[in-house]
Amino acid sequence: MKKISxxxxxxxxxxxxxxxxxxxxxxxxxxxxxxxPEEAQQYAHLIPTENVSTMELLFNANESLYMxxxxxxxxxxxxMEGGMTTxxxxxxxxxxxTYFNVEENLLVxxxxxxxxxxxxxxxxxxxxxxxxxxxxxxxGQVCMKAIHTKDSVTHIAWFAPGIPASVGPAxxxxxxxAVLEVSMESENTGMTIEATEIxxxxxxxxxxxxxxxxxxxxxxFGKIMExxxxxxxxxxxxxxxxxxxxxxxx
Numbered sequence: 001m002k003k004i005s006x007x008x009x010x011x012x013x014x015x016x017x018x019x020x021x022x023x024x025x026x027x028x029x030x031x032x033x034x035x036x037p038e039e040a041q042q043y044a045h046l047i048p049t050e051n052v053s054t055m056e057l058l059f060n061a062n063e064s065l066y067m068x069x070x071x072x073x074x075x076x077x078x079x080m081e082g083g084m085t086t087x088x089x090x091x092x093x094x095x096x097x098t099y100f101n102v103e104e105n106l107l108v109x110x111x112x113x114x115x116x117x118x119x120x121x122x123x124x125x126x127x128x129x130x131x132x133x134x135x136x137x138x139x140g141q142v143c144m145k146a147i148h149t150k151d152s153v154t155h156i157a158w159f160a161p162g163i164p165a166s167v168g169p170a171x172x173x174x175x176x177x178a179v180l181e182v183s184m185e186s187e188n189t190g191m192t193i194e195a196t197e198i199x200x201x202x203x204x205x206x207x208x209x210x211x212x213x214x215x216x217x218x219x220x221f222g223k224i225m226e227x228x229x230x231x232x233x234x235x236x237x238x239x240x241x242x243x244x245x246x247x248x249x250x
């Protein structure tokens with residue numbers, strides 16, 4: 001019995017350390033409603049109402065990198081009728097990545113906007129989570145529920161204390177365990193991110209900070225995006241892909 005107890009004392013800390021590093025695959029589903037201009041209403045049935053992406057989170061105790069596991073090409077449809085051309089395009093951008101470094105208190109996001117790469121840098125965002133006494137199991141991990149509300153939008157996260165790394169998909173992090181599921185609903189948008197696979201492995205050499213793009217702050221990028229969206233007739237769906245709708249007279 002003493003030998004078994006000693007073995008457990010040695011192995012448990014090693015197991016905890018091992019579970020602080022690895023790869024989590026997520027299914028990210030974004031649902032949206034789009035208000036088309038009057039001249040494009042006849043194409044409403046051609047516009048998708050949801051987008052599904054396969055995402056990947058590489059993490060260790062100090063760093064994480066969230067990106068698309070499978071990068072699809074941007075889809076674009078050109079429809080011509082009655083002297084008008086309507087262009088509908090949807091895409092996240094192949095360079096979109098979110099990097100966190102806890103020790104350096106650093107967030108770096110790479111993002112394309114109309115073909116121009118940007119590098120958004122700043123401190124780690126603070127999220128005031130409220131942990132509630134609810135639990136459920138996800139992929140063999142016992143998870144606890146946490147709630148965050150901002151600007152009348154409620155985010156619900158399920159995190160796994162058994163994976164003692166304060167990481168999660170996109171900007172959802174800051175809990176005492178990896179976030180394995182998160183959901184969010186606003187007026188015209190709904191998003192669900194669900195973990196589909198967890199692999200514990202050495203991935204430290206695969207986590208690379210994005211470096212390409214024009215360096216801007218989150219506030220500066222928000223203003224640039226808002227201007228471009230108004231110019232192009234776009235809708236941004238939280239952290240999901242942008243929907244671009246452009247109507248031209250021939």
